[in-house]
Amino acid sequence: xxxxxxxxxxxxxDVELLLETAAQFAQDPLRSKTALANKTVAIYMTKPSxxxxxxxxxxxxxxxxxxxxxxxxxxxxGRGETIADTAKIISGYCSALIIRTFAQADVEELGxxxxxxxxxxLTDDDHPTQLLADWLTIRExxxxxxxxxxxxxxxxxxxxxxxWLIMGAIMGAHVVAATPSGKWAPNQKIVEIAKKIAAKSGxxxxxxxxxxxxSKDASVLYxxxxxxxxxxxxxxxxxxxxxxxxxxxxxxxxxxxSDSIFMHCLPAHRGEEVEASxxxxxxxxxxxxxxxxxxxxxxxxxxxxxxxLKGIKH
Numbered sequence: 001x002x003x004x005x006x007x008x009x010x011x012x013x014d015v016e017l018l019l020e021t022a023a024q025f026a027q028d029p030l031r032s033k034t035a036l037a038n039k040t041v042a043i044y045m046t047k048p049s050x051x052x053x054x055x056x057x058x059x060x061x062x063x064x065x066x067x068x069x070x071x072x073x074x075x076x077x078g079r080g081e082t083i084a085d086t087a088k089i090i091s092g093y094c095s096a097l098i099i100r101t102f103a104q105a106d107v108e109e110l111g112x113x114x115x116x117x118x119x120x121x122l123t124d125d126d127h128p129t130q131l132l133a134d135w136l137t138i139r140e141x142x143x144x145x146x147x148x149x150x151x152x153x154x155x156x157x158x159x160x161x162x163x164w165l166i167m168g169a170i171m172g173a174h175v176v177a178a179t180p181s182g183k184w185a186p187n188q189k190i191v192e193i194a195k196k197i198a199a200k201s202g203x204x205x206x207x208x209x210x211x212x213x214x215s216k217d218a219s220v221l222y223x224x225x226x227x228x229x230x231x232x233x234x235x236x237x238x239x240x241x242x243x244x245x246x247x248x249x250x251x252x253x254x255x256x257x258s259d260s261i262f263m264h265c266l267p268a269h270r271g272e273e274v275e276a277s278x279x280x281x282x283x284x285x286x287x288x289x290x291x292x293x294x295x296x297x298x299x300x301x302x303x304x305x306x307x308x309l310k311g312i313k314h
Contacts, residue, residue: 001311003111003118004300006104007128007166008193012201014309015170019136022292022299026136029062029295035302036065039095045121046072046101051266051293052121052129056098059298068094072101087113096305098297117304121297124228125187127159130265131167132296134222137289141261142219149219149257152176154211154246155273156239157186160224160265165190165205169197174204178214180242185209211245215252222263223248223273240272248274253283261285 001009010018024031041060045053053069060067072078077086087110090097096117099107104125111118121129142149153164157179165186168175175194179185186207194205208214215221226243227236248262262274262284270276279286303309 001304001309002307003114003120004128004304004309005107005111005118005120006126007131007163007170008197009311010128010167010170011310011312012170012172014311015132015135015167017308018132018296018299018303019139021302022132022136022295023139025062025295025298025302026292029298032063032302034064036060036063036095036305039065040068040093041065041096041098041301042068042070042090042094043098043121044070044072044075044090044101045099047122049100049122051290052100055293055297056121058294059301062294062298063301065095083109084113086110087118088115091115096301117301119297119300119304123159125159125162125190126166127163127265128167129293129297129300130160131163132300133289133292134164134263134265135167135171136292136296137261137263137285138220140288141259141285146171146173146219150174150176150217151220151222152178152214152218153222153224154178154214154248154252155223155243156226156228157184157207158224158228160222161186162190164222165194165207166197169194169201169203169205172198172201172203174206176206176208176214176218178208178211178246180246181209182242184239184242211252212255215255218256219260220263221248221252221256221260222265224265225267225269226273243273247272248278250275250277253278263289266290 057067098119100121104123161177
C-alpha cells in the first residue's frame, strides 16, 4: 500500500497497526525521531485548516523531518500545470505528500502519478486521518471489546458520515448514521461499500432518519458542522431546517449508555449542531480526539514511508 487515499483502502490489520503505533506516539512523541531525518514532507492544502495543518507539521517534525507547507495558490497547478506533472515534481523533492482539498479525484490522480506516499487529509468525499484519531479515542475509552456497543453519527450525510460508516465497518462495529432523508443523506454507493465490508468483519451498518431512535443505548454520539467548506450559502436556511432535529442535545445524550461519550471532528458551532452544555460537558472527549490527529498522522507517515501497510484491493 503506497498511499492512503480512502478509508476503505485500509485493512483491519492496517488499522490495528496504525492505532498501536499512534498510541505509542501519544506516550512518547519522539520515539522515532530519526525516521524522516534529513527528509521533507509536502503539505498541500487548498482548504483552510487548524488541526490538520498543525498536527501534520508537528508529526513530521517529531519524526525528524522538515514539513513544507504549500497553500493552494502557491503551486503552478493554479496556472495550468497538470496534477500528474505536479505529482512527479513533488516526488523528486519530498518523501511524502499530505493533501487537503476538495475533489477526491484530484487526490486519486496525485496518488497514481506520485512515486511517494500520498495521504488524504480530507476531501469532499472522505476523511481517513480523522477516523484514525476517532478510533484511537474510542479505544482509550472503551478498550478493544466493542461487542454490544453502538456508535452513532448525527447530522449531514457528508464526508465525515462516509468515513464514519466505512471505518466502523472495518472495525467490526455497529455504526449508525442518523441524517435527514434525501439530498443530505450519505451517498448510497458509500453505504453499500460499508455494508459489504461489515458483512465480512461482523459489523453492522445502518442509516436511519430518527435521531432519538439512533441515540438510544449508544456509546458514542458524533457530529460535524452542518455547513462545510464549499457548501452553497443559498441552501443554508433549507439545510439548517432539515438538520435541526439532529442536533446533539442533552435530551439525545440522556438516551445513551451511562458511559457514553460525545465526539466532534471540529471546528464546532455551539448552539447549532451541538448544545454548548454537551460539547463542554463531562462526556465530551473532543480535546483528546483532536490531540490524536497528530499521533495518528505521525503513525500513518511512519508506516507508509516504511511500506508496512498492506491495504485492500477492491
